[in-house]
Amino acid sequence: MQPLTLLAAFVATPSRAQLVRLTPVDIAVIAIYFAIVIYIGFYLKGVTNTSEDFFMAGREMTAWIAGLSFVSANLGSLELMGWAGSAYQYGILAAHWYWIGAIPAMLFLGIIMMPFYYITKVNSVPGYLNLRYGKGTRALSGISFAFMTVLMSGINMYAMALVMKVVLGWSLNFSIWLSTATVALYVILGGLRSAIFNEVLQFLLIWAGALLVPILGLVEVGSWHNLKHQIIHNIGNTQYVHLWSGLGSFSTNSMGVNWVGIVFGLGLVISFGYWTTDFLVVQRVLSAKDLRSARMAPIIGAGFKMLIPFFVILPGLLAIAVLPFHLVGQSVAVATGQHSYNEVLPLMLVRYCGPGLLGLGVTALIAGFMSGMAGNVSAFSTVWTYDIYGAFIKKDASDEHYVSMGRWSMFIGVLISVATAYLVQHAASIMDYVQSLFSFFIAPLFGTVILGMLWKRATKAGGFWGLLAGTCTAVGLWEWVRLDPSALRYVALSPNAKAMAQDLYRALWSWLVCVIITVLVSYATKPRPEAELEGLVYGATKLPEEHDDHWYQKPIFWAGVIAAAFLALQVIFW
Template structure:
């Protein structure tokens, strides 16, 4: 998860009338959609799972788009400027294998168990303890993340356009609250698909015009090498042999085992925010194909995120013609320079005049609002099904739960607004909120994957594994925060490791602890009989035919195609 750090010091540009028209059109369209779909969100299945009637394409684009918020776009463009092409790992090896694994291996269990959420699956597999723990942590995490999105949008609008932060927070929050409250997940999904198209429409010109200006990829690499005095910024793997050999201070083991094997699998296969989109698919084949479609598009996303960051290393100039050097957010505040995370707006302003600038800004606003909507719709589902419906009011009518879903959307947005203001007054809280995400996700993956693939995993094993894994992650985070370089060397295996490397290794250790504890406790406790695991666990479940007849209809075939392209890209940029 990228952290945005802006220097709120000056306004980068201003909108013309045509830009405001484009932005206003977006607000009109999303509000219209909210009112339009309200009529078909009367039952809880319709409100929380979009009636389970989305096609593979819609579910797949929404699955990808739920992750493609502006916080991600701007943060990773800044990381590409800071760390070079290594940032691409978060889009390729840090996403593609996990997305394909979700579609081909895990989706059948989520789908045929008819669960409405990931905590719901844990309840079916491990019982109430694991569900309560994961639902509580997830609800807290999503609502805080929604607030962080809101705050980040307000900062971007203030930095780029000089807008008042309170105005941005309330306009964004009110719009999202209206369309999610009215249309539930259905409304959120439609807007995510629109946002996906908007982001490409608004951002694709940056790499196109940038590569023309730089004289093509080969010339771009040469210019970067000249400007930064090193070739390390344009190689994906060849610099990862040592911690010191690359700008990120990470070793290949951190990328492969920490990022690819644990963190990305944790995020893409167990974070309900993204899994909820796939659960809305209209049949098993669509549910398996949706993550594969998402993975295919994910391969292309670095073009609009990483390439602009790399281009900035070569083409951004000061007014006097000298190379512009972006700096960390805290340095930028002190010196008045531009911060890393301003790279995307700076490149947008560089190439886009009135009209196109409005489209780019609209894409960023859409990304922020989609991030808030994704979090708040997932919060509303988990709150209503897994907390309110499970522990507070178990026997209410379906109509009552839909009503609770709408109210929890409003309450959730109000808590998010409060979070945004708290973050605004204590900026470092934003880092902690984003760290919060990493505490839960790696152990949760350990719990879910053992539950799906190992019949012997027990109720007690699942609960204690998840609890100790999460607690160990929090303890390691606190240890590194207070223990300095020595603590960092213990957790991340090197004193030269940067914060991102520390995240990777902490995820790996907490996952291993979760898996170890789950296995040990499970072996010491009584397993469930096979009959009770039907539809939940590999080996106790007959996977139904998904209806694929020809090779072209098989999700596994398309997963193979995506894998081939993924491997080829890694070889080309090795």
């Protein structure tokens, strides 16, 4: 039996529910992707010798590679399918998570925060917290990040395996072990450099595999104007095609949120927390070869991030207009055998793509999942090795020892991820708990980091107690609503608020508590001498001068261009 036929026979287990039937051409497209990914891992092992190579990709990535990797680390297939489903469910409001929920924060990282991360030459965000606030804050942030990262990786793995089962009919075990073995191989061999190379590949594949759907979809409906009319006709109101005009009140939009939650909860706290302090994405920018590249990387990433709704949100909207049946929630889909919202992207792929193109689309989804897992595992390994093992367990080991520890921790991280995936399989409620747990740390961490960078008076005690209080606030509010769902009206300040509003307002309150406690405790404790803050805080740091030959080479110019395009999109889709 030919290898491709063997693989096809193995993976394409007939299933009544499966959406996609792959042809040998599709299987070949998928197999080639796996082959090239593993080859890259073996190739990069030869150029990965020191800890700087392994954990920071040698700090020699160009702005374009670091920028694409930065945005790609977040672009997992679950993210793609989930938000395409949200677009079907809530309309164009879902685009807020790509625009106001990302672009301002990415530009802020490039222009304001990157110099501090970069000139301190820290290897991680907890590493910066150590320099600014001391070991306590580093330990709190490092341990919570490391723990949650591998758990999230496992949950994503399980969720992806479920998707593969529904879409392709693959068994859970096959999806989990095939992807795990591949990711483990190339990440352990090549470290962060290997993860970044594959993230760039994944990014290109997603564009090649998913962009055809909105192009053909718009050809089918005729134009954006026709699409809007068709959606309004099918839904019965205009909420699904306006970005801002329905956000005046919780009751005038499909999500049950308002503009305060979107602007401050999502746009300020969650977005800035994720894009500027989550080490999973920040690590990619730290790998840049110089400060200018490190500043340009998030700006380049922002430019591409802004375009992603055209192949994630637009297919969801097109589905409302062109699909001859209605999609339903996951629980209804399971009970009735209908298709769920989350299947909208595969459904649209099947609608427009024949053999070959379908394989490309499926490869893009698989690549997204694998690079997401690689991102989690490489970030976990770095934080474990530098901020926990190197800081508290074995401080003065050799460089070779830390590289070896990095490889072993990646291996262990992968195994914990697999164990989590199987644990979740038998206790699905754990998924909700862990996903919520992850959100508990991001919002207050942003408060701690931003005060540390911009306010000289912030003290060690202030940083530690602020972070702890903010995290406890997030946990407390979540538990309150879990025990008494009617408490949502107090958390989100409206009886019309829906579940999405809880996440936005919980983040906002926990960030505010973190900031207030940090300020109060800082004023009550002795400040650090200004000389100790050099390189760590705005106003106490002489930022290196950048010598760009032309005005159009300056990061601030390109940040302005992206900001103008972002504002234009808000007005166009108002």
